[in-house]
Amino acid sequence: MKKIEAIIRPEKVDDVLAALEDAGYAGIMITEIKGHGKQKGITQQWRGSEFRISLLPKVKIEIVVKDADVAKITKTVINAAKTGNIGDGKIFIYPVDDAVRIRTDERGDVAI
Amino acid sequence: MKKLSSIFFILIGLFLITSIPVLAEEAAQGQSAVAVTTAAPAIPAAQDVKIRLADPSGISTGNTSDITAAKPGSPTTGEITDAIGHNKIAINLMWTLITGFLVMFMQAGFAMVETGFTRAKNVAHTMAMNLMIYPLGMIGFYVCGFAIMFGGMGALGTLGGYAGLDSEFTISLFGKTFGLIGTKGFFLNGVYDVGVFGLFLFQMVFMDTTATIPTGAMAERWKYASFVIYGLLVGSVIYPVFGNWVWGGGWLSTLGSNFGLGHGHVDFAGSSVVHMTGGVIAIVGAKILGARIGKYNADKSPNAIPGHSIPMAVIGTFILAFGWFGFNPGSTLAGTDLRISVIAVNTMLASATGAFAATLWMWWVRGNKPDPSMMCNGMLAGLVAITAPCAFVSAGGAAVIGLISGVLVIEAAFFIERKLRIDDPVGAIAVHGVNGAWGCIALGLLADGTYGDGWNGVAGTVKGLFYGGGSSQLVAEIIGVSANIIYVGIISYIIFKLIDLAIGNRVSPETEIAGLDVPEMGVPGYSGVKLDPHSETPFSR
Ligand SMILES: Nc1ncnc2c1ncn2[C@@H]1O[C@H](COP(=O)(O)OP(=O)(O)OP(=O)(O)O)[C@@H](O)[C@H]1O
Numbered sequence: 318m319k320k321i322e323a324i325i326r327p328e329k330v331d332d333v334l335a336a337l338e339d340a341g342y343a344g345i346m347i348t349e350i351k352g353h354g355k356q357k358g359i360t361q362q363w364r365g366s367e368f369r370i371s372l373l374p375k376v377k378i379e380i381v382v383k384d385a386d387v388a389k390i391t392k393t394v395i396n397a398a399k400t401g402n403i404g405d406g407k408i409f410i411y412p413v414d415d416a417v418r419i420r421t422d423e424r425g426d427v428a429i
Numbered sequence: 430m431k432k433l434s435s436i437f438f439i440l441i442g443l444f445l446i447t448s449i450p451v452l453a454e455e456a457a458q459g460q461s462a463v464a465v466t467t468a469a470p471a472i473p474a475a476q477d478v479k480i481r482l483a484d485p486s487g488i489s490t491g492n493t494s495d496i497t498a499a500k501p502g503s504p505t506t507g508e509i510t511d512a513i514g515h516n517k518i519a520i521n522l523m524w525t526l527i528t529g530f531l532v533m534f535m536q537a538g539f540a541m542v543e544t545g546f547t548r549a550k551n552v553a554h555t556m557a558m559n560l561m562i563y564p565l566g567m568i569g570f571y572v573c574g575f576a577i578m579f580g581g582m583g584a585l586g587t588l589g590g591y592a593g594l595d596s597e598f599t600i601s602l603f604g605k606t607f608g609l610i611g612t613k614g615f616f617l618n619g620v621y622d623v624g625v626f627g628l629f630l631f632q633m634v635f636m637d638t639t640a641t642i643p644t645g646a647m648a649e650r651w652k653y654a655s656f657v658i659y660g661l662l663v664g665s666v667i668y669p670v671f672g673n674w675v676w677g678g679g680w681l682s683t684l685g686s687n688f689g690l691g692h693g694h695v696d697f698a699g700s701s702v703v704h705m706t707g708g709v710i711a712i713v714g715a716k717i718l719g720a721r722i723g724k725y726n727a728d729k730s731p732n733a734i735p736g737h738s739i740p741m742a743v744i745g746t747f748i749l750a751f752g753w754f755g756f757n758p759g760s761t762l763a764g765t766d767l768r769i770s771v772i773a774v775n776t777m778l779a780s781a782t783g784a785f786a787a788t789l790w791m792w793w794v795r796g797n798k799p800d801p802s803m804m805c806n807g808m809l810a811g812l813v814a815i816t817a818p819c820a821f822v823s824a825g826g827a828a829v830i831g832l833i834s835g836v837l838v839i840e841a842a843f844f845i846e847r848k849l850r851i852d853d854p855v856g857a858i859a860v861h862g863v864n865g866a867w868g869c870i871a872l873g874l875l876a877d878g879t880y881g882d883g884w885n886g887v888a889g890t891v892k893g894l895f896y897g898g899g900s901s902q903l904v905a906e907i908i909g910v911s912a913n914i915i916y917v918g919i920i921s922y923i924i925f926k927l928i929d930l931a932i933g934n935r936v937s938p939e940t941e942i943a944g945l946d947v948p949e950m951g952v953p954g955y956s957g958v959k960l961d962p963h964s965e966t967p968f969s970r
């Protein structure tokens with residue numbers, strides 16, 4: 318079991334959700350976050366002076382999947398979230414020890 | 430707070446003491462006036478009046494039978510000329526009042542521009558200053574400002590000819606008379622005349638325009654209590670003295686008749702009287718207050734502190750541009766002076782070229798984006814600059830004046846921010862101070878000699894340097910501009926320093942960082958909205 322954590326552009330959330338649905342995955346959680354990557358934010362202008370907005374709004378998507386599905390889901394997210402421009406986001410993949418469905422006490426792959 | 434409320438009660442007391450005896454006296458005057466006029470509008474006997482049919486086209490409504498006559502339907506020549514005169518003054522008074530109402534609405538424009546250009550955590554405070562400057566300024570103007578400014582202006586030419594504003598304090602120098610301040614009309618006492626009241630309304634909203642300019646330059650750090658004291662003093666003392674010199678018959682208006690300097694200092698609608706005065710108070714106030722926390726880095730370079738609402742500022746700019754159709758054309762004090770169409774067109778042309786020049790200058794010369802806040806400043810700069818010369822220049826002159834103002838406002842804003850290091854969050858000093866001065870000088874250069882015959886008691890029209898008028902009008906304008914800087918600079922410095930000694934001008938750093946809304950006003954301007962402190966606080970290095 319792995320958790321796929323994808324940081325994506327807010328305006329790409331709908332595309333990513335639709336792509337995941339098409340791929341047959343229902344379980345998902347999303348969080349609105351702020352952050353920056355290696356460009357450290359963006360520059361804006363006010364009355365002729367530049368200033369840096371260092372934290373930009375992003376959306377974090379977390380999906381826990383079977384080991385066998387990691388490659389496929391990761392690919393789905395990448396395809397849906399990519400624009401080719403800087404700031405497209407990142408995907409981090411973590412190991413997950415276990416999962417429990419509270420209603421039924423089911424554990425492991427069947428619970429996700 | 431105690432000090433403030435005692436000032437308020439002293440004011441009310443003063444008002445009661447001075448007005449009670451006069452109220453009785455004027456009521457008596459009113460009585461006799463009624464007695465004289467009752468003869469005229471006697472209800473005509475039914476048989477004298479033609480039964481009027483409904484008039485859907487409007488062509489025949491308003492005719493001989495509408496002229497007040499002893500014998501209805503057959504007015505005498507005297508009765509007809511009376512009616513014509515009355516109509517002329519009615520048109521003038523109506524024009525003055527309606528344009529005054531437009532200028533009053535500019536208070537809303539100022540509130541929105543200033544609040545839009547400042548941060549979300551200070552909106553209740555900035556708005557509250559813009560709200561209260563209207564009553565505070567008005568109270569000061571009512572108590573003594575109007576009397577100081579217009580107490581000696583002489584007969585009201587366009588508003589009925591009443592000559593009761595006849596008391597000017599003067600001094601004699603080099604064998605010439607210099608008017609300094611008027612001394613009649615305190616609390617509007619002793620000048621109970623419809624023309625004077627029309628004039629009061631119009632001039633009061635002009636004064637309040639000046640009064641609300643510094644609240645922008647001093648925003649986001651000015652202690653509210655200090656502001657309240659300033660608000661009472663600007664309308665009662667700071668503004669009306671210079672106003673008297675230019676519009677109330679004072680010494681700047683007689684530079685022409687006394688010394689042959691053109692028509693004296695000519696300022697049609699207030700580039701100097703209103704806008705420069707506001708701009709000079711603003712620069713003195715902003716300098717004394719100091720910059721907002723975070724505005725300048727240790728190496729003295731400035732940081733941008735973005736305003737929180739460009740939509741609000743843009744709507745405010747439009748409200749101001751709309752109100753300016755009252756400001757400039759209304760300054761004829763006469764709807765029967767048909768120059769008003771030229772004035773209105775010149776006003777709108779300068780606003781267009783000002784905004785256009787500012788946009789291009791930011792886009793191509795000074796930045797790489799066309800900056801909405803500078804567009805607003807550019808439009809306002811054009812309006813401020815055309816305010817003095819609007820009645821005296823051609824359409825081309827107006828367009829050029831606006832064009833230059835649009836560049837001037839940006840360069841001035843940069844100079845004030847980066848060289849003088851005075852923190853003016855909204856650009857009020859560049860818009861009103863610098864372009865107010867430019868407007869007066871532009872008049873001395875570009876007045877085209879088609880208007881202003883007899884202005885300030887000098888025969889002939891107003892002519893600038895480029896139209897064969899020589900340099901004398903320009904010199905009079907420069908003297909007026911210099912006098913404004915010196916007088917307004919000194920008096921506002923003294924007033925702000927005294928307020929500082931008494932109660933302090935600036936809020937505490939904790940208040941400033943938290944935002945002035947809750948500590949100063951007790952309520953957030955955007956209640957229930959989560960503000961993002963990260964988006965509005967710059968990094969000081
Ligand atoms: N190393 C990281 N650790 C935690 N979060 C990160 C990391 N890198 C990026 N993020 C998150 O991902 C968001 C998007 O990052 P972004 O796509 O800008 O990365 P980048 O490395 O700058 O790549 P690019 O050059 O494509 O912009 C950031 O706003 C931040 O929330």
Ligand SMILES: [Mg+2]
Pocket residue numbers: 353354355356357403404405
């Ligand atoms: Mg990046």
